[in-house]
Amino acid sequence: MGYSFQYIILGGGVAAGYAAMELEKLGLRQGLLGIIYKEENIIPYDRPCLSKDCLNPNLPAGGIVVPSTSRTYAHVSVGDWELKNLPSNWYSKKGIMLYPGTEILRANLRRKLLSSEKLVFHYETLIIATGSTAIRLADFGVEGDDAKNIFYLWNVDDANNLLDAMKEKKNGKAVVIGGGYVAMEITASLRLHNIDVTMVYSESWCMSQLFTCDIAAFYEGYYANKGINIIKETDVIGFSTNSAREVKEVKLKDGRVLEADIVVVSLGGKPQISLFKGQLEEEQGGIKTDSFFKTSVSDVYAVGDVATFPLKLYGEFRRFEHADHARKSAEHVAKVLHSCSCDLPWQFYGDNVAKKGNLVDKYDYLPHLNSCSFDLPWQFYGDNVAKKGNLVDKYDYLPHLNSCSFDLSWQFYGDNVGETVLFGDNNPGSSKPKFGTYWIKDGKVVGAFLEGGTPDENEAIAKVARLMPAVVDVNQLATEGLSFAIKV
Ligand code: FAD
16 A cells, blocks of 8 residues: 655654654644654654653652553653653644554665555655664674563563563562663662662773763762662673573673573664665764755655764764754754745645646746836845745754653763863762763863753753853862853
8 A cells, every 4th residue: 555745754753753743833734744653552752751750660650651542651750851742632633644553664765665564655755763773682692682571671562561570570680781871760760669680781880971980980879879789891691591481690701690580681772774775875873964954865854863963063973862862853854844845845735737728828927126216226026035945054953961860860961072070079978969070172161961950050051061161270160160150
């Protein structure tokens, strides 16, 4: 069966949801947009909630993940998220066609066709928002992750399965493999379910892609105080199972063997771009775009995790697997499409077939006005409206990542390069720890991290990272700490 749309978004995650919302705000006409995605029985949602509120037994929404189109999604405690507010019939009311449970297996960008097992879709404009998929242990040659009670957390089904296991194995033992922020959030949720948790990661400290060892020391200390065991600088090499194929042990490279009723693997993601191999230019493992998210093929855009775009702030190509960027890039591309909508049929009314018997050309007038007074004659031709098409500025993203677990919450803005300055109280035993770090490159603050900030303070560190003020004296910066950001 075949369908044809003016616009198709391939993907039904964070970017898809926000692109649809923005297009609708900008006047998208009914019937022009189709959204195709793999997950069944679900509408686009804010994926970050999977490892936060959805797994947290102490929040009102904790444990509520309803995989149904008439669902209410768990509340997302961080950021200014809106997808959760959309009623499930919003898409149908707006004339946006959803194709859940539809995996696209082939893309032919020359013919503008996407094919699933049973359906073929034709588009005029394609927005690729296929996001990332979990890096698996098999990618490192480790086998056995198909045993029962070994989980990856990437979608609502994964979250539901993990929640069921947490309830079933209450007071049991869990091993979390990975030291990133999602692994840390999952670990906190397991602990809150009274499960005895061990984290295992190969790096020297947690969240090593972003944290300095000083920042990490705080979180590792805090987690240890919550009774969480952390094993660093070793790898998982395999598992042992019982006769029911349930995981029982995790084997480490350093020879240790850990008992486990539940294992969660959280090693990060890799962009899903294989459908477009050889058809689109790539960069840094993603799809190369310009500042308007146009790819190397006309009428094809890419946003969210898959897009490698010119980051205006630093003048270089970057790719981010951050929900904040997924949302902002999606909203940006909607504005770009709207700005060139003079070329697109949502400005077209009626029927696009030639009418028989009408061989005389349409009246084709070039507007013209002139006047003269004294010895001043003037002429005007054309239209006195701003030219549509390039009214949207280049995407100007400030990198942003945040996370929360237990009663901790951190925000990071900018770039984590150069020397660092730590400030504040980073004692994991403090009753109200609050601390931060600045990154300084070429004499300027380029990045800022803050644990325990208020909304105003978080805004202040975002401003610092955006404006990149000069640092005269590094020692003074350490003494001033947060007040440096507040007065910028
Ligand atoms: P996704 O949201 O991943 O959506 C991709 C969509 O594409 C899916 O619907 C998928 O089914 C569909 N798709 C892919 N291939 C096909 C195909 N061939 N056919 C049909 N459909 C296809 N980021 C943060 O900034 N902060 C956080 O706190 C945070 N927490 C996270 C917690 C978890 C558990 C996870 C997994 C991620 C988290 N992230 C977080 C990352 C964030 O969720 C992603 O950056 C964001 O979801 C990217 O949005 P996207 O629309 O590009 O891709």
